[in-house]
Amino acid sequence: MEQPKILVVDDNEQVRTSLRAVLEVSQFRVTTAASVSEALHFIDTERFDVLLSDLHMPGAGDGFTVVSAMRHSNPKAV
Helix, strand or coil: CCCCEEEEECCCHHHHHHHHHHHHHCCCEEEEECCHHHHHHHHHHCCCCEEEECCCCCCCCCHHHHHHHHHHHCCCCC
């Protein structure tokens, strides 16, 4: 069985790095995004099983924008 693929979205580099390290030790495949626009690009071009997103990020959009895009792209993602 293939390991779940997780998208981690957070504007804080330390949060992204820490979550990636912890999740990869547990054999998850992890992609990180530092902004809403970067996350939306990944959601448009890849398929993820799980989304972990900061809800309050600077710039255009917020975590709710990312969640909405993920729900539209892959309704079975958690």
